[in-house]
Ligand SMILES: Nc1ncnc2c1ncn2[C@@H]1O[C@H](COP(=O)(O)OP(=O)(O)OP(=O)(O)O)[C@@H](O)[C@H]1O
């Protein structure tokens with residue numbers, strides 16, 4: 368398996384008044400292409416901080432991060448956003464859709480930053496929405512969709528440009544368990560199609576459905592286990 372992500376001795380600090388928080392306190396780990404990884408840990412343990420670094424939204428104070436062999440800690444902001452646009456799709460707990468835009472327009476929006484022509488953007492957005500089962504909801508606005516459907520739009524937006532990696536921070540956190548299972552099964556199929564998926568979750572039932580579980584405690588990796596895919600309920 369090709370190594371896609373390699374972190375060594377990553378430290379990230381935040382100032383809080385006089386004191387300093389080491390949100391990440393020496394994280395080293397490696398993730399191969401095609402893995403489906405769950406990141407778990409208590410609130411405040413550093414999961415979102417780790418996700419922001421993995422997603423090139425932020426840089427560490429110390430340590431190195433190789434993404435597909437590129438040391439991202441040496442890149443300029445512009446290069447960071449290029450690599451992020453090319454390689455990574457994000458999914459968040461709160462969906463982060465734009466309320467005034469319909470599903471299709473929400474999915475198309477980030478494609479405009481890639482300099483794609485209008486027709487190509489539309490084609491990719493429609494394909495992504497179909498792949499998450501929303502072919503009949505393309506012109507609905509977020510307020511006209513259920514939470515699960517909104518999260519499917521957000522997944523379509525994340526995958527429309529065909530990134531290698533999908534980073535999802537508590538994507539099922541605002542959903543009931545049936546919609547959560549639907550989101551999980553979409554992420555599972557994306558993984559089976561070859562995407563590397565990194566999923567932050569509080570939910571042990573969700574974490575057990577991936578093939579590797581990394582636990583974060585006080586900004587460090589406290590456990591890292593491979594596990595068998597548990598089959599999803601049909
Ligand atoms: N922008 C910030 N400024 C200051 N401190 C921060 C900032 N972001 C996070 N922290 C602190 O860093 C630590 C790790 O936060 P992080 O958001 O990564 O935790 P988390 O594991 O994602 O928690 P949760 O499960 O609640 O989302 C916490 O102590 C938090 O208060």
Ligand SMILES: [Mg+2]
Nearest residue numbers: 414415416536
């Ligand atoms: Mg968090």
